[in-house]
Amino acid sequence: MYGVWEGLSQSIHACTLPRFKKTSGIMGAVRNKSAQSTAPLLTATPSRALVDQPIEIGIQHLPPDKPFTVRSRLHSEDGELWEAFSHYRSDQKGTVILSRDQSLGGSYSGLEPMGLFWSLQPVGVEGLRLRKKYVETPFTVEVSVLSDHVRSSDSPVGCHVGQGLEEGAVLAAVNVERWYMAPGVRRVEVREQGLVGTLFLPAGPGPFPAVLDMWGMGGGLSEYRAALLASHGFVTLALAYCGHEELPGPLHTVNVGEQYFETAMGQLDRHPQVCTGRVGVLGLCFGGYLALRIAMEMPNISPRCVVGISGPGGLGINMTRDQTNDFLKENQKLFRFDEQGNVIFRGITMPSNVPPNYKLKVESLRCPLQLIAAEDDQCCAAIECIDEIEERLGAVGKSGLLTRIQYPGAGHLIEPPYTPSVRVSLFHTYPKKLMALWGGELQPHSVAQEDAWNRTLGFLDHHLRTD
């Protein structure tokens, strides 16, 4: 046991906080020491948490009944700055508590204890989307309190002697770490039998229920949701299926067939730390389509349950290896563009645009299905797809298998909670730079993310962990 423990310690070490380096602190300058009072006390608890865990942020020892700005700042792995602001007023005791007090405006308003996280937006660069590539390290968010109600991202530190504080001076700051991986979760690269993916294993001997996790047509291999699922006790395989250099080319089409997904599901089911027969599938966008296809049209594999987020029930274009031409050129009649030139993909998945033979055989659904959709989804006609699926299942007496959830004001990219969302971002740069409109307004989208995640975890728990 204790020999295993040593190996465990080493793997954990990769996930622990990095070796501390001597720094001069967060702020470059320091406050003038002639001021005889201390900085206010800003606390954020817990200071290290999983991204789906809410935290308590409070400030004490402020001057009472005065305006303050609370700010969050994060640097993405590419070094881009993301920021959010909110305006508060201290009470008679000189405190601000984000889970108690209303924001008077800024990046969000109202009672929003986690607003500083979900309302983060990129500063100065357009088309960004915040996605964690290296899941064994956290995002570090700097939370600070500034005097007055300000919006500028260039707030000065310190004060002029004899003149009191400059407007918008930083009074206090703390760092919080937001993790996708809990301690003890192990990350294993999978490159066998032609698969390209990353497996995440919870701590412990298991066996565990398992999830096959897939993203959309942006391609590549995103691991963060799978890491988070493993942190909740599911063996999770994040599976790449297009747009990855280790998969058969070309990059922007899907060049793997049903066998690929059968292999992935089989590997999961047979893994020594997975409970046989307790494998579910979770997919977003085209990943949602694939999840449905696995549940409806691949008789050799039997997922125990499926979750589809913002996913279509069929496509108006052929995405398989037979496609040799640029699909955008061929199918442009199905796209629209907004006033800024951002592409709206919805048309491809509108059931009325999808030839019947491209639609999934919904009636063949063999397991419980949870479909999540956003009412302002500009990328996928998810609501219309769910409507049709619901109708077709009802016609064969399988309505009991379907749970549908939809969110007003939310956009296409329903991601783990308390993470920033964007209405538009860069979709690809080949053959030219193209920005996609995802839709959604910040606040209702954040509500959707929080609720959808809880519902997804509950659904997976119910169907995979219990009988």
Add this chain to the structure above:
Amino acid sequence: MRVGMFMNGARILLYPRFVAGLNNYKRLITTMAGKGSCPLITMQPSRGLIDEKFQITVKNLLPGQAVTLHSLTQSEDSDFWEAFGHYVSDGKGTVKVAEDVSLGGSYDGLEPMGLLWSMKPVPGSRPGLRFRKKDVCTPVVVRIAVYTGHIGDGFTEASALARAVTERSYMAPGVCRTDIRQGGVRGTLFVPPGPGPFPAVLDMWGGGGGLVEYRSALLASHGYASLALEYLSHSEGQNAWASQSLEEQYFETAFTILKDHPRVASDRMALLGLSFGSSIALRLTVYSKVVNPRCLVCISGSHVQLVGNSISNSFHEFNMNINGMTRTDDNNNLIWRNLILPIPTEANRKVQVGRIKCPLLLIVGEDDQNWPTAESAEDMEKMMEAAGNRHLLTTLSYPGAGHLIEPPYSPHARASNFMLFPQRTKVSLLWGGETKAHSYAQEDSWQKILMFLEEHLYVSPNGVPLSKL
């Protein structure tokens, strides 16, 4: 099963045979009908500060199932420490450690943090161990596992139903650690993130010596710039430096370095000491013209010492008494509490605490076998009463607590190995304390220390301190 044997065996078991064993185990589990397959432990938060409470929940057990929760950690010296509690799941097959009662084990009753504070060295360990973290930049890693039945040993990897891992850190993100080697002073400075200025604490441990950083790291995680000060060195070549360091000037220099730091509010400083560190703190506060703290925390300390003389002489006089006046308990652990008893009446043999001008918090363990802390606290109260500054004194006295009152949830050692300074001989000292009562004292006193520091060092802008402790 003895730990030593299993440790070697486990390395071989991990690969092919272990995997085959797991497959068999997997078939057994997945043929089990009903709830009880795929039990899950969740911990919230999974990464916390050392003084943060956690919630451990075990789900998907069978209803009314007897289980044992077990914690395991490995110290920096490679010793293993463990604790365990016996629980019964509810009708839904859930155990919540923060709400349910442990029926036995290394702790019992409703004890949300029992899996940490009741840890002891595993059977077969070397004697005289004390759990101390030297490297504060990495966390303490604790494995929590759940086993079927109410067991007291055999906590093997393969037989656990589920496992989780938690990391407990002394340093919050953004706390800045700096080595201080300045003006002859040796220490480590911890500064909270942010522009400051911050109130500050000069943090002093006891006669065991060395540079102990973890309490200062934790104080900085709560908003105090803190200087962990080394004043007795273990290093052979440092003897000349070591005897120099026991002069008032050394501590005054350290205090000034802290006070002059650009991120420190120079009029918002405190001294915090444990054991001999407390004695130094009291002495400096009364007699030094340089050290002027706004408040003072003395844990397990005494005002009894030779004054009007160097600190070294005071320390050496105490050292000379050891052989003559030490008692031992049945296990040959040394009891030092009588070395300075009875409390002297002469003015030059104790710090004149009647002259203290700032609030003083005394933390007393009533079962302190190392130092007569309770008797000293009583005498200090009498002196302050007579001098008219009694209103500055707050004494927290904990029945059943021993000498080493440390930050919360750290394991308790009733006795442990100790290196005598400067003789460099190894002895075993009796610290005292009964584990449950001592752990309560650690948790409560730490909260009260933080409240006391906040009350006296963090001042609201109109200059009025918060309500009294």
